[in-house]
Each structure stands twice: as structure tokens, then as C-alpha cells.
Amino acid sequence: MKITKHEVEYVAHLARLQFDEEEKEKFTSQLNDILVYMDILNKVDTSGIEPTTHAIDLTNAFRDDIVKESVGTEVTLTNAPDKFGDCFRVPKVIE
Amino acid sequence: MEYEPVIGLEIHAQLLTDSKIFCGCSTKFGAAPNSNTCPVCLGMPGVLPVMNKSVVEFTMKMALATNCRINPVNRFARKNYFYPDLPKGYQISQYAYPLAEAGYVDVEVNGDKKRIGITRIHMEEDAGKLVHDERSPSSYVDLNRACVPLIEIVSEPDMRTAEEAAAYLRRLHEILVYLEICDGNMEEGSFRCDANVSLRPIGQAEFGTRAELKNMNSFRNVQRALEYEISRQQYVLESGGAVLQETRLWDDSEGVTHSMRGKEEAHDYRYFPDPDLVPIVISEEWIGEIAKTIPELPLEKRERFVREYDIPPYDAGVLTATRALADYYEETVKCSGMPKGASNWVMGDVLGHLKEDKLDITSSPVKPKDLGAMITLIEDDTISGTIAKEVFGEMWKTGNPPGKIIEEKGLTQISDSGALESTIDDVLKANPDQVGQYKSGKEKLFGYLVGQTMKATQGKANPKLVNEILKKKLSAL
Ligand SMILES: [Zn+2]
DSSP states (O other), X not given: OOSOHHHHHHHHHHTTOOXXXXXXXXXXXXXXXXXXXXXXXXXXXXXXXXXXXXXXXXXXXXXXXXXXXXXXXXXXXXXXXXXXXTEEEEEOOOO | OOEEEEEEEEEEEEOOOSBOSSSOOBOOTTOOTTOSOOTTTTTOTTOOOOEEHHHHHXXXXXXXXXXXXXXXXXXXXXXXXXXXXXXXXXXXXXXXXOSEEEEEEEEEETTEEEEEEEEEEEEEEOOOEEEEOTTSSEEEEEOTTTTOXXXXXXXOSOBOSHHHHHHHHHHHHHHHHHTTSOOOOTTTTSEEEEEEEEEEETTOOSOOOOEEEEEEOSHHHHHHHHHHHHHHHHXXXXXXXXXXXXXXXXXXXTTEEEEOTTSOXXXXXXXXXXXXXXXXXXXXXXXXXXHTTOOOOHHHHHHHHHHHHOOXXXXXXXXXXXXXXXXXXXXXXXXXXXXXXXXXXXXXXXXXXXXHHTOOGGGOSSOHHHHHHHHHHHHTTSSOHHHHXXXXXXXXXXXXXXXXXXXXXXXXXXXXXHHHHHHHHHHHHHOHHHHHHHHTTOTTHHHHHHHHHHHHTTTOBOHHHHHHHHHHHHHHO
């Protein structure tokens, strides 16, 4: 096995996802299949090929430092599940 | 056992761009909550960030000013975590390919120079702001600051005292401000500092377990927090305990650091390359263009002032505190030809009046040209130093040039010996007792007679001439 149920639980916790036992077993097995497939990909000879992070060969896509109009407080808060004044309201966070 | 502190600093500086790093929203401080926002900085699904070119160029400036190597290929990464001030659930930052690496700055502590290494400088977006309400079970989120451009500057663990750390912090601060890429305002949070500190027995190569210090929003607090934390760890180690690896918050009012234990989880940010932003390729030509825009930096300027104007290092330090002040001083020197006189007036009366009126040097009502002219008038004995104070006060109030004020108020120094001789004759006649005592050996009374003469001329007499004539007349009596 490439990945254990314990690791699935850990990643699920980081992603704030809750699974029951059956789902945990299922995802462990599915993620394992994906990782086994990576082994096949790893057999491809990539010596002399630069690692890349993108499929397209594009660099330096810039914009100039110019202020554009913002959407405003009202629009910003339209979808807020809870708000107070001009702010989103969330359960108390203590740093 | 003797312990040695090991300190490293992480500094976040907000860049002075007009718009945010990945969208066109304004970065202005103090706007109504959630008004400088758009779908990109709110983290709406389906939007795409586009890189602000000025952010790259500002970061390159800092890299060059701190002797860093600029990496030819830059990539962005996602740092994944959940917090209410982070709309996307990840922060766009740089991880494996930061813009700059392996630099240094020199600092001075108690006259000794020390080189502090810089590990890396990278670009990232800021998070929003959380406002807590003591009386309610809620926190409030303002996303104006989300997506505002930051650079993070990570030092090597090269500092050994709280003082060195404060000196390094000041050096980076003044470089950022000189480059005009950060306003350096610690209270508004545009310049923030976290510190890593550990202790190890002297002579030991490995580092001890470190604590991370947060929540220090002034230079003074950084130094105080480090001093406290060093003695705390020393106490823990000496009493046989172990320092825990943890984050500790500085409490300004109590003057101590508190553990955040229990409120903190082990972080696992699962960085991966951001697929929405393409790599940034930086050519030698581009670096060359940016290098041309780097001004003379504070330390170089300081050393040049000492060399060129022959003023003490302390004075040079005061005069180069900001670029605008240094320019003001140099312009005054140019207009007067008197580096020493210029430094006395700028450091004394100009800075004093600015402080009193809560003004910035750029809005000083007295311009360098006029201050220079006034210093020249003192030098050629047109006015005395005492009168100059009065003239300067009037220049500050009216913004008029010194020549006009002197003429209008009739403040020209009396350098006509004929006129002074008769005034002094009057003074001697009016003070027979003092003259008698002087003649019988009480030489201190000479000063009194000079004072009386100055008073009789409303301070306008040339003091050198008064001394001369008075001495001559007294010895003739
Ligand atoms: Zn925006």
C-alpha cells in the first residue's frame, strides 16, 4: 500500500472533510490506485527535460499597476452567510 | 553554563503599489471595510489572478539593495490553510523559487560592524483583517487588505543579541523607505516582524529549540520581547527544563511573552505550484535597468557625509534618517558652503520646529535656499547668532527670505566701530561700580559689560567688535 487510512484521515482533517469508515476505506483504495499509476509514469525517461509547472510555455503575463474600480461593500457582502455593518461576521477567532 | 542566543527575523513589508498584487483594487489604507474588493481578491470561483509588474520590480530593488542573487525563473505556490481572513483557503506565495536568495546587509552595533545574512526575499499576497469584539462571540472580517502585495524577507540566524536584531531591523526598514517601496509604518502594519530565538551553550554548533515571537509592533518592542525571551529561556534551561518549540505572543503592557499553546495546530501547508500564474522570467537586462534606479543607500550616504562634510558620524546618522532630510541638508550646504553650520541649523532649529509643528521635512516653510542664505549672513557678520535665531523664527512663520526680514526689522548687525564706541562709552558711564570692580581684578564682570552692550543694541552688535572695543577702553581707564 502506498497510502494508509491514517494518512487519508490526516489529509481529510486538513481539508476540513468528514468521512465515515466506509468512505475512508474507499478513498484509501482509490488514492492508492492513483499513486500506483504514478509509478508507471515515473518509468518514463525524463533525463534532460526541465521540470515544469505549466502545460503552456507562457511567461511574464503582467498587468500595469493601475487602480480599477472595486465592486463596493454592498456587492462584496451580498453572498455573506452572516454580516454586521460593513463586515463579514464569523464565529470568534482568538489568535 | 554560559548560553548564547541565536536570533533570526522574518519581516513582512507591504509594497507601495497603487493597486493590489493580482487585481486592480486600491491598496489605500483606511477605506471603508470591504470597499477595496473585487471577485479576484474575494476569492470567487473562476477568477484569474494577474501579476502586477511593479511588485516584481519593487522586489528586485530590495534584492539588489541587500546584495541578493536574483533568480532567473520565479514561480508562485499555494500555501494551503483555513482562516476566516483568507478567502481562497490558500495564500499565493513563493516557495521553492523565491525572487531573491543569499544576500546580506551590514549593521553597526556599538561601533562594531557586523554582516547579517539574508536567506531569501519572496513576493506574496496579504490576508484580510480580523476585528475582534470583546463583548460578543463574533469576529469581523474586512477583506480590503486581502491581496495587498507583501515581500517577506527572511534572515539567516546570524544575530546574537536583541540589540543586533534591532539594528538589523532598523537597517532593513531604512533601506525599504529609501527605495520608496514601503512606507515603513509599523503601527498600521505595513512593516511587521516575527522573530525566531533559541539558546545554545557557548561553543556548541547545533542550535537549541527555538520559540517564534509574534505581535511586536515597534522597534522597541522587538528588542524588549527578545530580551525577555532570552532571559526566560535561560531560566528554563538553567533550572533543568527544556524550551518548547512554540509560538509566543509579546504582551506589551505586561512586558512578557505568552505561549499560544493549545490554540495552535501543527502546520502542514501542502505547498504546490499555482497553476493560475505563469512563471516570471527575469533577464540580466531587466536587472540592469532596475539597478540603475537604486538611489544611494543610507549607510553609503552616512559614510559619504562624514567624509565629504567632515561632520561627526552621529550627526550624519541624524541627517540621513530619511532621503528627504538628507536632500534638504545637502541643498543647504550647497547654498551656504558651510557644512558644519548647515548641520547645526538643520539638526537644531529645523528639526525642532518640525517636531513642534508636527510637520514633515518636505513641508518645511523654510526652504534650503533661504536657510543657506541665512547661514551665509551669519558667516559674513551681517547678523549675529542671537539675531539669526530671531530671523529664523520669522522665516518659519512667514516663509520670507532672510534678507527681507532683516531689512524690514532693521536687524543688521552693527559692525560700525564708531557707533559702537559711543554705545560702549554710555555703558561704562552707566555702570561705574562694575567697572571699578573689574579694574580691581574681578575679570568675570567683563561678560556683564558685554551683555549690557548687547542689550543696549538689542542684540545687533557684532560680538567680536564689542569685545575688542570694550577691552581697549577698559585698559585705557
Ligand atoms: Zn480585488
